[in-house]
Amino acid sequence: MDLLPQLLVNGIVQGTLLAIPAIGFTAIFAVLRFPNFAVASHATIGAFAGYAANVWLGLPAAPALVAAFLVAGLIGVLSDEVALRPLRPHGALTTAIASIALTIVLENVVRLIFGNDLRGYDLPIVRDWRWLGVRIGPQQVQNLAMALAIMAAVFATLRYTRIGKAMRAVADNPALAELKGIDPVTIGRITVFAGMGLVGAGGMLLGLGTSIDPLTGFRFILPIFAAAVVGGLGSIPGAALGAMVVGIGEELSLLVLSPAYKSAVGFVAIVLVLAFRPRGILGERAY
Amino acid sequence: MTVLAATDVSGGYARTDAILKGIAIEAAAGEIVAILGPNGAGKSTFLRAVTGQLPHVAGRIALDGTDIAGLRPRRVARAGVGYVPQEANVFATLTVRENLEMGAWLARDPGSRIVDMLDRFPVLAEKRRDAARTLSGGQRQILAMAIALMVEPKLLLLDEPSAGLSPLAAGALFDTIRQVAAQGVAVVLVEQNAMDALSICDRAYILAAGRNHTTGTGAALAADPDIRRTFLGG
Numbered sequence: 032m033d034l035l036p037q038l039l040v041n042g043i044v045q046g047t048l049l050a051i052p053a054i055g056f057t058a059i060f061a062v063l064r065f066p067n068f069a070v071a072s073h074a075t076i077g078a079f080a081g082y083a084a085n086v087w088l089g090l091p092a093a094p095a096l097v098a099a100f101l102v103a104g105l106i107g108v109l110s111d112e113v114a115l116r117p118l119r120p121h122g123a124l125t126t127a128i129a130s131i132a133l134t135i136v137l138e139n140v141v142r143l144i145f146g147n148d149l150r151g152y153d154l155p156i157v158r159d160w161r162w163l164g165v166r167i168g169p170q171q172v173q174n175l176a177m178a179l180a181i182m183a184a185v186f187a188t189l190r191y192t193r194i195g196k197a198m199r200a201v202a203d204n205p206a207l208a209e210l211k212g213i214d215p216v217t218i219g220r221i222t223v224f225a226g227m228g229l230v231g232a233g234g235m236l237l238g239l240g241t242s243i244d245p246l247t248g249f250r251f252i253l254p255i256f257a258a259a260v261v262g263g264l265g266s267i268p269g270a271a272l273g274a275m276v277v278g279i280g281e282e283l284s285l286l287v288l289s290p291a292y293k294s295a296v297g298f299v300a301i302v303l304v305l306a307f308r309p310r311g312i313l314g315e316r317a318y
Numbered sequence: 319m320t321v322l323a324a325t326d327v328s329g330g331y332a333r334t335d336a337i338l339k340g341i342a343i344e345a346a347a348g349e350i351v352a353i354l355g356p357n358g359a360g361k362s363t364f365l366r367a368v369t370g371q372l373p374h375v376a377g378r379i380a381l382d383g384t385d386i387a388g389l390r391p392r393r394v395a396r397a398g399v400g401y402v403p404q405e406a407n408v409f410a411t412l413t414v415r416e417n418l419e420m421g422a423w424l425a426r427d428p429g430s431r432i433v434d435m436l437d438r439f440p441v442l443a444e445k446r447r448d449a450a451r452t453l454s455g456g457q458r459q460i461l462a463m464a465i466a467l468m469v470e471p472k473l474l475l476l477d478e479p480s481a482g483l484s485p486l487a488a489g490a491l492f493d494t495i496r497q498v499a500a501q502g503v504a505v506v507l508v509e510q511n512a513m514d515a516l517s518i519c520d521r522a523y524i525l526a527a528g529r530n531h532t533t534g535t536g537a538a539l540a541a542d543p544d545i546r547r548t549f550l551g552g
Binding site: 203213 | 369371391392395396401403406407408409410411412416419420421423424465469
């Protein structure tokens with residue numbers, strides 16, 4: 032059987048799921064101008080919040096995803112207020128390093144509560160669909176649909192709502208936005224809430240197909256960062272496009288590489304983009 | 319009626335390094351006031367002091383009798399000061415209409431203000447769905463001014479509005495500035511193009527080294543041979 036169509040389908044699904052946390056990461060970068068590596072722990076937090084809602088409370092995947100968004104968003108704002116916002120005046124590098132420290136702390140809080148065990152979501156067991164030799168699971172299709180719905184909601188928010196436009200305005204020209212009366216602190220908080228919420232939802236979406244543990248988010252930090260850099264840091268359509276490139280690239284790498292080297296795709300993508308097109312595919316357009 | 323009354327304004331970016339050393343400038347409703355002077359005289363810095371963007375400011379800056387010195391930029395905007403920076407004065411990636419909406423962030427009835435503004439500037443109405451970065455230099459300056467006018471300011475501050483414009487575009491922009499003033503807004507503009515500024519302003523202040531040097535009507539300053547030689551390059 033030819034492997035290529037199956038890998039392409041897997042790559043498209045994986046890329047679409049990866050787009051959600053990548054959009055969260057790049058949105059925070061666009062507005063607050065630093066790479067927030069605490070996305071690793073927030074993806075984990077979202078995955079575990081969704082697990083708690085799904086397994087402990089017995090909710091289906093979609094409402095559990097809402098819980099993942101809300102919990103990760105809330106913890107995102109609170110931890111940002113305590114740990115990162117006071118450091119922002121000292122520069123992007125300082126804040127980025129602090130975000131790595133924050134992610135280690137939060138990851139270990141998750142470990143304290145849930146332990147190190149692998150956990151799986153409580154999902155109905157169903158047979159995969161087969162179509163022209165390509166297998167795809169109903170759950171995968173549902174995850175894909177949820178990811179696309181989230182993306183549509185993100186784009187509609189940025190395009191049509193007052194807050195979404197203000198976020199784009201602050202990303203575009205923070206000094207002018209403040210002159211026009213837009214409060215950068217409030218917009219920053221809303222962005223962190225929504226951004227980390229997306230990262231949390233993304234963590235759960237990526238975990239739904241396998242199992243989760245306290246390092247779930249950490250494993251995705253490289254592809255998330257690569258997706259944002261490839262698309263153009265700060266560009267939301269760029270993050271979606273970059274996620275697709277990385278997701279498909281990772282799957283296609285299986286044609287020539289052992290699965291152990293799959294994560295090299297993210298590294299290679301970052302190196303290639305920084306060498307040949309440092310602004311990324313779509314440049315810096317926030318929207 | 320005096321809208322802006324700044325007296326003895328001093329300050330700068332660092333506490334020990336004053337760029338402004340005691341400046342006094344007034345502007346009345348409906349009046350166009352130009353601020354001229356050599357590079358480094360403190361013209362743009364003065365506008366930044368008024369709009370709350372200068373870290374260290376001393377002196378009194380009264381807007382309709384209320385002191386606004388040292389307020390945050392947002393508070394100054396809310397008090398009724400519109401400011402158009404020289405550069406980066408529009409949201410380049412937002413559409414023209416979205417730019418106006420952001421300008422109207424503090425406005426009470428943004429919808430009708432946007433309709434008014436698009437009526438007033440047909441060029442903006444025509445381009446309302448285009449990203450601001452696609453506008454020409456002149457169109458961009460008009461958009462920047464329209465953004466500042468969204469909150470119906472009492473005082474409009476313009477930092478080198480004609481910089482980089484063709485004579486034709488600059489002429490159109492100056493016509494627009496006259497119309498704005500005619501509606502009762504006090505306009506203060508900093509200009510590098512001194513002769514043009516003198517021709518449209520009611521009064522002008524010439525600054526040198528952070529202090530007031532000369533004040534007079536545009537016509538009187540334009541006719542003064544000493545002023546022409548020292549400050550106006552001819």
